Amino acid sequence: MDFGLSEEQEMLQETVRGFAQNECPTTRLRELFDEGNGHDPALWQALAEMGVAGLTVPEEQGGAGMEFLDLALVAEVLGEFALPSPFIGHSLAIQGILLAGSEAQCASLLPALASGELIASIALQESDVVWAPSDWTAKFEGDRLSGTKTYVSHAKVADRLLVGVQGGEFVWVDTKAEGVEIEDLGAIDRTQPMSRVTFTGAQAIKLEGGPGTASGLLDAAAALLAADAFGAASKLIDLDVAYSLEREQFGQPIAQFQSIKHTIARLGLDIEPARALYWYAAHALDHLPAEASRAASIAKAHITDRAMNAARESVELHGGYGFTWECEVQMWFKRIMVDRAIYGTPDEHRDRSAALGGY
Amino acid sequence: MDLEYSAEHEAFREEVRTFLKGWPLIGDEANLPKEEQEQIFRKRGIDAGYVYRSVPKQYGGSEQPQDAIKDQIVIKEFYAANAPRDLLSQGAGLLVPTLLEFGTEEQKERYVPPALTGEQNWCQGYSEPGSGSDLASLQCQARLEGDEWVINGQKIWTSSAQRAQMMFGLFRTEPDAKKHEGISYLLIPMDTPGVEVRPLREMGGGYEFNEVFFTDARIPAGNIVAARGQGWQVSRATLVHERNLIGNPNMMNEALADLIALARERTLNGRPAITDPGIRRRIAEIEGYVETSRLSNMRQFTAANRGEMIKAMRPMMMNKVFSTDAMQLIMKCAYDLLGGDGVIAPTDADNEGWGQRDSTASGWVLRYIFSMGPAIAGGASNIQLNIIGERGYGLPRDMRPPK
Numbered sequence: 001m002d003f004g005l006s007e008e009q010e011m012l013q014e015t016v017r018g019f020a021q022n023e024c025p026t027t028r029l030r031e032l033f034d035e036g037n038g039h040d041p042a043l044w045q046a047l048a049e050m051g052v053a054g055l056t057v058p059e060e061q062g063g064a065g066m067e068f069l070d071l072a073l074v075a076e077v078l079g080e081f082a083l084p085s086p087f088i089g090h091s092l093a094i095q096g097i098l099l100a101g102s103e104a105q106c107a108s109l110l111p112a113l114a115s116g117e118l119i120a121s122i123a124l125q126e127s128d129v130v131w132a133p134s135d136w137t138a139k140f141e142g143d144r145l146s147g148t149k150t151y152v153s154h155a156k157v158a159d160r161l162l163v164g165v166q167g168g169e170f171v172w173v174d175t176k177a178e179g180v181e182i183e184d185l186g187a188i189d190r191t192q193p194m195s196r197v198t199f200t201g202a203q204a205i206k207l208e209g210g211p212g213t214a215s216g217l218l219d220a221a222a223a224l225l226a227a228d229a230f231g232a233a234s235k236l237i238d239l240d241v242a243y244s245l246e247r248e249q250f251g252q253p254i255a256q257f258q259s260i261k262h263t264i265a266r267l268g269l270d271i272e273p274a275r276a277l278y279w280y281a282a283h284a285l286d287h288l289p290a291e292a293s294r295a296a297s298i299a300k301a302h303i304t305d306r307a308m309n310a311a312r313e314s315v316e317l318h319g320g321y322g323f324t325w326e327c328e329v330q331m332w333f334k335r336i337m338v339d340r341a342i343y344g345t346p347d348e349h350r351d352r353s354a355a356l357g358g359y
Numbered sequence: 360m361d362l363e364y365s366a367e368h369e370a371f372r373e374e375v376r377t378f379l380k381g382w383p384l385i386g387d388e389a390n391l392p393k394e395e396q397e398q399i400f401r402k403r404g405i406d407a408g409y410v411y412r413s414v415p416k417q418y419g420g421s422e423q424p425q426d427a428i429k430d431q432i433v434i435k436e437f438y439a440a441n442a443p444r445d446l447l448s449q450g451a452g453l454l455v456p457t458l459l460e461f462g463t464e465e466q467k468e469r470y471v472p473p474a475l476t477g478e479q480n481w482c483q484g485y486s487e488p489g490s491g492s493d494l495a496s497l498q499c500q501a502r503l504e505g506d507e508w509v510i511n512g513q514k515i516w517t518s519s520a521q522r523a524q525m526m527f528g529l530f531r532t533e534p535d536a537k538k539h540e541g542i543s544y545l546l547i548p549m550d551t552p553g554v555e556v557r558p559l560r561e562m563g564g565g566y567e568f569n570e571v572f573f574t575d576a577r578i579p580a581g582n583i584v585a586a587r588g589q590g591w592q593v594s595r596a597t598l599v600h601e602r603n604l605i606g607n608p609n610m611m612n613e614a615l616a617d618l619i620a621l622a623r624e625r626t627l628n629g630r631p632a633i634t635d636p637g638i639r640r641r642i643a644e645i646e647g648y649v650e651t652s653r654l655s656n657m658r659q660f661t662a663a664n665r666g667e668m669i670k671a672m673r674p675m676m677m678n679k680v681f682s683t684d685a686m687q688l689i690m691k692c693a694y695d696l697l698g699g700d701g702v703i704a705p706t707d708a709d710n711e712g713w714g715q716r717d718s719t720a721s722g723w724v725l726r727y728i729f730s731m732g733p734a735i736a737g738g739a740s741n742i743q744l745n746i747i748g749e750r751g752y753g754l755p756r757d758m759r760p761p762k
């Protein structure tokens with residue numbers, strides 16, 4: 001009985017953190033944010049060399065052979081730095097292949113993803129409210145894919161997409177294929193560009209796992225977004241602490257005002273204990289299949305909800321400066337908006353966890 | 360990360376489960392008064408090594424090698440069986456650890472065993488009318504005259520003083536010393552002439568806490584724990600135990616289960632409330648907090664077990680406010696589910712003993728009212744938030760008037 005990280009896991013987080021500190025400090029983040037591609041090939045290349053592109057891919061297919069929990073731990077750190085990269089979509093596409101691909105499909109598709117040579121993303125959501133596999137309408141007939149997917153993150157930099165189709169199955173499609181049209185939606189978080197992707201008879205291959213694998217991918221998405229939001233909110237609390245110690249009004253640091261101190265303490269209460277919530281959701285995906293869906297929904301609903309609240313409080317704590325484009329708070333604020341809004345809002349995940357909880 | 364028990368711990372759990380088949384008692388023993396039954400079983404639990412595991416045998420504990428996982432198994436299994444184990448009373452929960460840390464040999468031998476069995480009940484005399492959050496400003500005075508302390512003044516909000524044979528408390532013994540250095544930790548027999556307990560009626564209607572007045576009450580000079588003027592440090596240690604006692608995740612899981620049961624029973628818009636989408640979301644939101652608490656406790660427990668408590672300091676100092684707030688969310692939701700029944704006053708039976716699980720409407724009304732208690736008792740939430748801000752996040756202390 002042990003509910004804590006191993007030394008290797010702590011080291012993994014420290015390694016990625018050290019890398020992000022050097023290679024993507026806030027000054028660099030700001031540049032990437034303003035560029036709006038959500039992608040820096042050099043940064044991605046370096047992450048891939050660290051093994052981050054294929055963390056959960058088995059070693060014989062060129063990956064690091066780690067667990068989903070390790071992936072979530074990395075997601076936390078990338079959220080902490082709001083690091084622009086296709087990591088989440090790419091990792092989830094890999095999870096989809098691991099869940100639904102045949103042995104031969106895994107062997108042929110995973111190596112190029114694990115090395116980072118090819119970038120992938122996922123295309124599941126079809127409208128503001130249609131994200132659950134049972135509602136997917138995209139069609140796969142013969143070897144042709146038709147339908148529209150939206151809020152596809154990093155579609156323009158992705159080489160391949162994992163697409164959810166009618167019946168809760170997945171197909172794999174090349175973004176350069178004929179019949180694939182990508183339209184930029186102008187994303188609020190400029191580290192995560194969002195597109196609508198229209199497929200008109202695009203050639204694709206179907207993953208052979210059959211129906212029933214799709215909900216596992218949504219659980220994985222929920223857990224990763226929760227981890228990302230946790231990292232982002234923790235970073236905001238650090239920014240709040242630093243700013244409250246530095247900013248003076250009425251002749252004293254604003255941290256000296258008890259209402260500011262209590263605000264920060266309350267944000268801490270909302271976020272810090274919830275670390276255990278995403279750990280558990282990720283651990284359940286690895287080891288406790290009966291618990292996984294419910295744990296993922298609880299983590300997604302609770303953490304993204306509380307993180308969004310922390311982001312709003314953080315803006316207020318920074319005063320007029322907090323309301324500016326220049327203030328760094330906005331970048332994490334928007335990251336959390338995305339974590340909260342896609343693949344099920346807190347309300348939707350609460351409905352799901354209530355049903356799964358037997359009430 | 361591994362949530363399975365090892366073979367050794369799995370075997371231990373089986374052992375505990377087998378032992379727990381002995382509760383409830385059967386045969387003649389089942390006809391004894393409830394309290395006696397509990398004492399008998401608690402004694403068996405001590406002999407078997409499950410109860411008071413960290414207390415030395417010579418003082419009435421079972422003195423087991425430290426094993427946080429076994430501790431946890433015992434708590435879980437005893438809880439599930441609703442079997443008597445370590446008392447969470449002021450005596451067993453607060454005084455005993457303090458005496459084990461600071462008491463003399465004689466004090467330990469004399470006071471620890473009866474506190475563990477509950478034969479001797481203790482109350483906590485800290486708060487005074489003018490000194491609550493700013494406890495160190497306390498004024499109730501003890502003066503050494505010959506070989507006796509002579510006590511004058513007043514304590515207030517003293518829980519269960521009416522049933523206590525003894526009080527541990529803080530008294531000003533060095534009026535000329537600095538605020539925190541003039542306080543001593545004294546042990547007072549409640550039947551001492553000059554000690555008078557007056558019940559206070561709580562907002563729920565019951566009489567669980569009291570005022571205690573001292574008029575030239577004389578106790579032996581030896582009834583002091585640690586040296587004169589060290590009472591403040593001693594009491595800090597006690598408060599740590601008190602906070603642990605309050606952050607018990609079992610209580611919250613149980614309250615959530617009760618809330619779900621209540622939602623199944625009650626009607627909203629002509630159908631069972633549990634089918635109402637708004638209520639479902641509200642309960643699911645509360646479950647987010649309850650799960651956070653359960654898992655955060657598991658994380659802290661693992662850190663303690665690995666000897667790395669330092670890594671879990673922040674979540675640990677958050678336990679009290681977190682559980683207070685989550686419990687309030689549960690009780691507010693329960694109160695809404697009562698609808699018009701929320702106007703019914705708690706009965707005397709509801710009031711018997713604090714924090715009981717009572718599923719009548721008036722029982723829920725009382726639980727709703729009582730969920731305010733933890734926000735005040737054992738360190739008000741505002742004070743806890745100061746601690747989290749200052750020790751958890753390194754923010755400056757409040758401005759305080761000069762001493």
Ligand SMILES: Cc1cc2nc3c(=O)[nH]c(=O)nc-3n(C[C@H](O)[C@H](O)[C@H](O)COP(=O)(O)OP(=O)(O)OC[C@H]3O[C@@H](n4cnc5c(N)ncnc54)[C@H](O)[C@@H]3O)c2cc1C
Pocket residue numbers: 258482483484485486487488489490491492493515516517518519568732733735736737738739740741742757
């Ligand atoms: C159910 C219950 C049982 C109790 N049992 C016992 C017992 O057995 N023995 C015992 O000794 N005491 C007991 N108490 C007393 C309890 O410890 C005190 O009530 C508590 O410490 C608060 O003190 P106070 O009542 O004087 O409130 P005050 O300290 O006057 O506080 C009033 C309000 O001011 C706020 N406040 C105070 N100082 C600050 C600050 N620095 N910054 C911001 N806000 C501040 C508080 O948060 C609170 O909201 C019990 C209380 C309750 C409710």
